[in-house]
Amino acid sequence: MRLNRLPDLEALALLVTVSELGGVGRAARQLGISQPSASSRLRTLERRLGVPVLQRLPVGSRLTAEGQMVVDWARDVLGAADALMVGVTAMRRVRGAALPVAASMTVAEYLVPGWLLALRPIEPDVTVGLQVVNSARVAELVLGGEAEIGFVEGPSLPVGLASLLVGRDRLVVVVPPEHPWARRRTPLRPHELAATPLIVREPGSGTRIAFETVMERYGPLAEPLLELGSTSAVKVALASGAGPAVLSELAVGDELADGRLLAVAPEGVDLQRSLRAVWIEGRRLDGPARSLLTLAVRSMSVARSTTSRSTASQSAASQSGGRPKGERSP
Amino acid sequence: MRLNRLPDLEALALLVTVSELGGVGRAARQLGISQPSASSRLRTLERRLGVPVLQRLPVGSRLTAEGQMVVDWARDVLGAADALMVGVTAMRRVRGAALPVAASMTVAEYLVPGWLLALRPIEPDVTVGLQVVNSARVAELVLGGEAEIGFVEGPSLPVGLASLLVGRDRLVVVVPPEHPWARRRTPLRPHELAATPLIVREPGSGTRIAFETVMERYGPLAEPLLELGSTSAVKVALASGAGPAVLSELAVGDELADGRLLAVAPEGVDLQRSLRAVWIEGRRLDGPARSLLTLAVRSMSVARSTTSRSTASQSAASQSGGRPKGERSP
DNA sequence: TCAACCTCATAGAAACATTCTATGGACTCG
DNA sequence: CGAGTCCATAGAATGTTTCTATGAGGTTGA
Numbered sequence: 231m232r233l234n235r236l237p238d239l240e241a242l243a244l245l246v247t248v249s250e251l252g253g254v255g256r257a258a259r260q261l262g263i264s265q266p267s268a269s270s271r272l273r274t275l276e277r278r279l280g281v282p283v284l285q286r287l288p289v290g291s292r293l294t295a296e297g298q299m300v301v302d303w304a305r306d307v308l309g310a311a312d313a314l315m316v317g318v319t320a321m322r323r324v325r326g327a328a329l330p331v332a333a334s335m336t337v338a339e340y341l342v343p344g345w346l347l348a349l350r351p352i353e354p355d356v357t358v359g360l361q362v363v364n365s366a367r368v369a370e371l372v373l374g375g376e377a378e379i380g381f382v383e384g385p386s387l388p389v390g391l392a393s394l395l396v397g398r399d400r401l402v403v404v405v406p407p408e409h410p411w412a413r414r415r416t417p418l419r420p421h422e423l424a425a426t427p428l429i430v431r432e433p434g435s436g437t438r439i440a441f442e443t444v445m446e447r448y449g450p451l452a453e454p455l456l457e458l459g460s461t462s463a464v465k466v467a468l469a470s471g472a473g474p475a476v477l478s479e480l481a482v483g484d485e486l487a488d489g490r491l492l493a494v495a496p497e498g499v500d501l502q503r504s505l506r507a508v509w510i511e512g513r514r515l516d517g518p519a520r521s522l523l524t525l526a527v528r529s530m531s532v533a534r535s536t537t538s539r540s541t542a543s544q545s546a547a548s549q550s551g552g553r554p555k556g557e558r559s560p
Numbered sequence: 561m562r563l564n565r566l567p568d569l570e571a572l573a574l575l576v577t578v579s580e581l582g583g584v585g586r587a588a589r590q591l592g593i594s595q596p597s598a599s600s601r602l603r604t605l606e607r608r609l610g611v612p613v614l615q616r617l618p619v620g621s622r623l624t625a626e627g628q629m630v631v632d633w634a635r636d637v638l639g640a641a642d643a644l645m646v647g648v649t650a651m652r653r654v655r656g657a658a659l660p661v662a663a664s665m666t667v668a669e670y671l672v673p674g675w676l677l678a679l680r681p682i683e684p685d686v687t688v689g690l691q692v693v694n695s696a697r698v699a700e701l702v703l704g705g706e707a708e709i710g711f712v713e714g715p716s717l718p719v720g721l722a723s724l725l726v727g728r729d730r731l732v733v734v735v736p737p738e739h740p741w742a743r744r745r746t747p748l749r750p751h752e753l754a755a756t757p758l759i760v761r762e763p764g765s766g767t768r769i770a771f772e773t774v775m776e777r778y779g780p781l782a783e784p785l786l787e788l789g790s791t792s793a794v795k796v797a798l799a800s801g802a803g804p805a806v807l808s809e810l811a812v813g814d815e816l817a818d819g820r821l822l823a824v825a826p827e828g829v830d831l832q833r834s835l836r837a838v839w840i841e842g843r844r845l846d847g848p849a850r851s852l853l854t855l856a857v858r859s860m861s862v863a864r865s866t867t868s869r870s871t872a873s874q875s876a877a878s879q880s881g882g883r884p885k886g887e888r889s890p
Numbered sequence: 891t892c893a894a895c896c897t898c899a900t901a902g903a904a905a906c907a908t909t910c911t912a913t914g915g916a917c918t919c920g
Numbered sequence: 921c922g923a924g925t926c927c928a929t930a931g932a933a934t935g936t937t938t939c940t941a942t943g944a945g946g947t948t949g950a
Contacts, residue, residue: 236569236641243566250793254898267938269898274936280652288897288946296651298790299692302669303644305792309814310640311566314633321626322610339632344818351799362629407858460628462635463580469681481632484639488674489858528737528819584927597909599927604907618917618926896947902940909934918925 239311241275242304244268245283249301253290313343320346320360327359329518332368332377334384335436336399337505340480342381345525349518352525356518364436372508378519380508381526384440391508396526400479401441401501403428404491406471417497420448427455429467429475437461441476444501569641571605572634574598575613579631583620643673650676650690657689659848662707664714665766666729667835668692670810672711675855679848682855686848694766702838708849710838711856714770721838726856730809731771731831733758734821736801747827750778757785759797759805767791770833771806778829 247257248268258268276283283297293301320331320342333342338360346358361371368380369388382388383399403423405411411418424445431438445451455473458464461481468475468491485491507523509515515523577587578598588598606613613627623631650661650672663672668690676688691701695712702710703720712718713729733753735741741748754775761768775781785803788794791811798805798821815821837853839845845853 235645236573236638237644239566239569242644246792249790250796253896255896263937264939265897266899266901266940269900271937273899279648281648286898290897293790295692296648299651299665299669300644300648301790301792303640303647303673307637307640307644308566310633310637314567314572314630314637315565317633318609318611318626318630321629335629339629341818343633344814348818348820362625460579460623460631462576462631466580484674487859488671488678489855490678525819528822529817583925585925593908594910595926596911596928596930599929601908603928616927620926892950894948894950897945898943899945900941900943903938904940905936905938907934907936910932912930914927914929916926916928919923920921 237279237304237307238271238275239307241271242300243308244271245275245297246301246304246308248272248284248291249293249297252292254284254286256290309347313347316346316350317343317360320358321362323357323359324361325359326357328356329353329379329522330359330361330377331379331381331522332361332363332371333381334365334368335362336383336478336480336503337381337397338362340399340478341397341505341526341529344529345522348525348529349522352521353518358518358522369508372510375510378509379515379522381505382508383436383503383505385503388508390511392511392513393506393508394523394527395504395530396507396523397505397530399503399505401437401444401476401503402479402482402486402493403474403476403496404468404482404486404493405474406468407489407492408471409474409492411474411494412492414494418494420445420496420499423496423499424448424450425452426474427452429456429458429464429473430454431461431464432457437476437478440503441501444499448499567609567634567637568601568605569637571601572630573638574601575605575627576631576634576638578602578614578621579623579627582622584614584616586620639677643677646676646680647673647690650688651692653687653689654691655689656687658686659683659709659852660689660691660707661709661711661852662691662693662698662701663711664695664698665692666713666808666810666833667711667727670729670808671727671835671856671859674859675852678855678859679852682851683848688848688852699838702840705840708839709845709852711835712838713766713833713835715773715833718838720841722841722843723836723838724853724857725834725860726837726853727835727860729833729835731767731774731806731833732809732812732816732823733804733806733826734798734812734816734823735804736798737819737822738801739804739822741804741824742822744824748824750775750826750829753826753829754778754780755782756804757782759786759788759794759803760784761791761794762787767806767808771831774829774831 244257244261247260248254251257251260254268254272255265258265272284279300281296281300282294283300284291285294342360349358361377363371365382365384365386368377368382369391371377372380373390381396387393403418430441442451456467458467461477464475464477465485474494482491486493507526509519574587574591577590578584581587581590584598584602585595588595602614609630611626612624613630614621615624672690679686679688691707693701695714695716698707698710698712699718699721701707711726717723733748760771772781786797788797791807794805794807795815804824812821816823837856839849
């Protein structure tokens with residue numbers, strides 16, 4: 231992670247605004263800075279990128295072809311930054327939030343920011359408070375009234391809580407492309423997996439507990455190859471070719487998508503986990519909490535339907551109808 | 561896009577490094593700055609985020625629970641930034657690159673950065689040059705020897721070129737959740753779609769041409785509701801509820817995944833496009849070009865075998881398959 | 891044709907942040 | 921208890937960004 235080769239986020243945001251408004255001065259006004267400041271900043275950005283991105287015209291500025299690409303890439307960066315900020319902001323307001331939420335780590339990390347971004351235009355004035363704790367504690371907080379709605383992962387069903395499925399996650403065994411398992415033709419047997427030293431998260435982490443619970447029946451697990459404190463650290467170890475690792479699919483989706491990592495599915499092992507929204511049984515959710523639940527439910531159904539075929543109707547229908555009911559336990 | 565609420569990318573990179581190395585001083589050394597500078601920068605970051613992220617201990621520093629979340633979100637941001645930089649760097653070196661590549665816009669925008677990120681560890685010393693042009697011009701450049709490998713979209717098959725499928729894209733009709741079509745129960749008929757004014761890209765853009773070609777047989781298209789010069793601009797118009805739009809699925813993967821947009825599938829219309837790698841027929845690709853081709857092919861097969869995933873950050877992902885965001889994305 | 895108006899760029903001063911070196915306090919380890 | 925490691929603070933130097941004021945280039949419309 232070289233420190234110096236990073237783009238200036240604010241300059242990128244400025245460039246995006248220029249592309250939307252069609253002029254440097256207009257963008258400056260919108261962002262509340264002076265026009266010369268914007269001009270100079272864009273020039274610095276161009277110099278650092280080494281590519282001209284703007285075509286200055288007497289009537290405004292248009293993007294060059296390269297600029298168009300930069301803007302589209304920049305939108306991704308800014309979207310990620312937005313997600314970070316929305317997540318941090320929610321974590322900061324644990325007390326005194328209009329909508330107190332509790333979520334397990336997986337849900338909080340991968341799903342909550344997207345929901346909050348989608349919630350913002352719907353409920354602009356609602357301050358969300360986010361508490362990131364384990365699933366058991368989520369249940370406590372919801373039951374104790376400290377969170378209006380919660381999100382849990384895993385197979386155990388909290389009592390006294392209504393719940394609704396909002397997503398699925400799956401633990402995947404991943405290897406770098408140069409690992410022997412990347413080329414194996416025979417399926418991975420559970421016993422072989424159990425007997426292989428793996429890179430895993432530290433004891434007590436949700437991912438690790440879930441994995442150990444599932445693998446219990448296939449015999450004792452080998453000693454871990456490495457125990458690391460974060461998903462990121464595991465990825466770093468993986469990149470250096472250390473060995474197979476077990477991670478949440480949500481955590482490695484990008485790496486899987488572009489081939490930096492490969493998934494090896496153990497034969498016949500169900501590593502799927504349900505992600506559920508929970509709230510006090512019998513209580514009717516309304517207001518912002520209900521909006522959030524709707525978004526969460528919708529995000530799942532749409533994500534699933536886009537891979538095969540997608541129609542908007544199904545997801546919309548499920549919520550616009552009656553109030554959500556707790557699903558019965560599996 | 562408020563300018564002031566953006567995080568400092570370099571500070572985030574520093575924090576990530578601290579989380580990997582376990583100490584402020586160690587991270588500073590790795591990044592080539594002094595320890596006090598790192599310390600001060602982290603303090604500033606904490607102040608701006610409003611959340612303590614580091615627990616300073618006499619033996620080093622550990623992340624707080626909030627810090628853990630911040631680091632994981634930050635990885636997405638940095639991944640997206642990395643994708644941007646790798647793309648820009650490639651565009652800068654059109655001449656004199658060891659591996660000259662030509663790609664159509666869709667491929668260049670959403671897939672190439674992810675491939676280049678994956679290529680970096682495999683071929684660390686190869687400078688890639690990227691030319692972003694339309695598919696016909698890609699064919700010319702490859703045939704003329706100005707690009708060793710090219711990537712095209714669309715149904716037309718270039719003559720004299722060998723090709724291999726590296727991905728698929730699909731045009732999708734998207735609406736904001738509050739649009740009437742989001743709640744429709746009857747399937748969308750092609751004629752109805754043709755008769756509806758849509759938000760589209762400007763004439764001549766690949767997305768628009770592809771859409772018009774497919775829709776030709778269903779009668780004349782209605783006048784566009786809006787014609788906009790970039791995907792981003794279309795998204796902005798969508799967000800304000802303007803009306804249905806037609807965009808590449810790769811461009812709206814994140815929005816679909818978290819429900820900010822909904823896809824409406826027109827009945828029986830095939831809006832899929834193939835994305836292909838092309839090179840001179842009969843020529844055997846080797847060296848870096850072959851590595852790149854391998855990565856591209858792999859990214860497709862893996863992407864299909866896993867279900868999509870989404871994180872807010874993922875725009876990069878969207879590029880990389882989502883991950884241009886760095887690494888992310890569905 | 892020309893004045894009014896718009897665009898973006900430049901100049902120079904002030905404010906701010908980051909950087910460094912040097913030092914100190916806190917804790918662990920032997 | 922001393923040596924070593926860690927992080928924080930102090931104060932000066934550097935660099936960037938910011939602003940206001942102004943200029944250059946081109947369009948618009950009378």
